[in-house]
Amino acid sequence: MAGRRSVTEAQLIDGKAIAAEVRATVAQRVAALKASDNLTPGLAVVLVGEDPASQIYVRNKGKQTVAAGMQSFELKLPAETSQDDLLIRVAALNADPAVHGILVQMPLPGHLDENAVVNAIHPDKDVDGLHPVNAGRLSLGEDGLAPCTPQGCMILLDRAGATLEGATAVVIGRSKLVGKPMAQLLLGANATVTMAHSRTRYLADVCRSADVLVAAVGRPEMVRGDWIKPGATVIDVGMNRLDPPYGGKAKLVGDVAFDEAAGVARAITPVPGGVGPMTIACLLSNTVTAACRQAGIAVPSV
Ligand code: NAP
Numbered sequence: 690m691a692g693r694r695s696v697t698e699a700q701l702i703d704g705k706a707i708a709a710e711v712r713a714t715v716a717q718r719v720a721a722l723k724a725s726d727n728l729t730p731g732l733a734v735v736l737v738g739e740d741p742a743s744q745i746y747v748r749n750k751g752k753q754t755v756a757a758g759m760q761s762f763e764l765k766l767p768a769e770t771s772q773d774d775l776l777i778r779v780a781a782l783n784a785d786p787a788v789h790g791i792l793v794q795m796p797l798p799g800h801l802d803e804n805a806v807v808n809a810i811h812p813d814k815d816v817d818g819l820h821p822v823n824a825g826r827l828s829l830g831e832d833g834l835a836p837c838t839p840q841g842c843m844i845l846l847d848r849a850g851a852t853l854e855g856a857t858a859v860v861i862g863r864s865k866l867v868g869k870p871m872a873q874l875l876l877g878a879n880a881t882v883t884m885a886h887s888r889t890r891y892l893a894d895v896c897r898s899a900d901v902l903v904a905a906v907g908r909p910e911m912v913r914g915d916w917i918k919p920g921a922t923v924i925d926v927g928m929n930r931l932d933p934p935y936g937g938k939a940k941l942v943g944d945v946a947f948d949e950a951a952g953v954a955r956a957i958t959p960v961p962g963g964v965g966p967m968t969i970a971c972l973l974s975n976t977v978t979a980a981c982r983q984a985g986i987a988v989p990s991v
Pocket of ligand 1: 838861863868887888928964965966968
């Protein structure tokens with residue numbers, strides 16, 4: 690839950706603890722589905738090639754899927770897998786009734802067309818929320834599967850007690866994975882939303898108008914303390930690895946200069962331990978949602 694740091698007046702939004710709560714809720718829902726409907730949600734993760742970071746992500750996803758009581762299917766394919774072969778594998782997962790969610794780990798090796806692969810996943814099994822049908826449903830305010838990281842940010846905002854209705858929200862970044870769906874979710878919660886990006890003029894001034902500021906840029910500590918409106922809630926999605934100049938352990942920093950911002954904001958996420966842990970928790974939650982919809986069962990809320 691939220692805690693305090695001595696360097697700051699801001700409430701620290703503890704993503705690690707909140708993600709653990711979400712995973713525990715998901716595990717309860719899974720146990721209830723097994724008991725009441727004999728339904729075990731299943732998540733398939735496809736990994737092509739041997740990218741070390743992707744291997745770690747896939748392993749963590751598998752572990753957490755099993756820990757939540759769900760079935761985990763891991764499909765590891767060689768880096769030289771052809772586009773046709775990969776599409777055949779995705780089609781088989783689409784047709785498999787034990788698989789309710791499919792995630793293809795990105796990035797794919799350069800010879801593969803990522804958009805074509807995402808588009809081949811059945812929208813009802815697209816637990817990453819990246820299929821155009823799900824992006825469309827989100828923008829129309831219809832039930833679909835929303836991308837996991839922005840969903841996690843919405844849960845953090847809720848747990849931090851941020852008022853969204855009527856609030857001015859600024860999202861920096863317009864990627865299809867984070868920025869765009871984040872803006873749609875905030876709009877759906879009745880915030881007044883501005884989406885900023887690399888061509889935005891007077892970005893610091895735009896940010897200073899925000900009651901809720903979400904940074905999803907990928908530029909270490911770009912958002913300074915004097916960009917923050919006093920009392921704002923700040924969600925830092927950025928994960929930037931800084932290698933020290935003379936060797937030693939790399940440091941992970943966000944897109945927000947934490948110490949500066951924490952002196953001005955009402956509440957803020959740390960990096961690491963803020964948004965990061967929420968992504969897999971929301972992937973598990975999306976898998977339960979997908980399984981319920983496919984079985985015609987009411988979807989429990991997390
Ligand atoms: P992305 O696809 O590279 O998008 C970055 C966005 O930032 C783009 O829209 C870009 O604008 C904008 N931008 C770049 N430089 C800017 C500047 N100087 N001023 C304003 N906007 C600028 O990145 P992403 O996938 O959305 O990820 C963003 C960050 O979040 C990365 O650090 C990533 O590692 C992190 N991330 C974390 C999680 C998690 O689980 N915690 C998940 C996903 C991503 P243009 O569109 O104009 O180029």
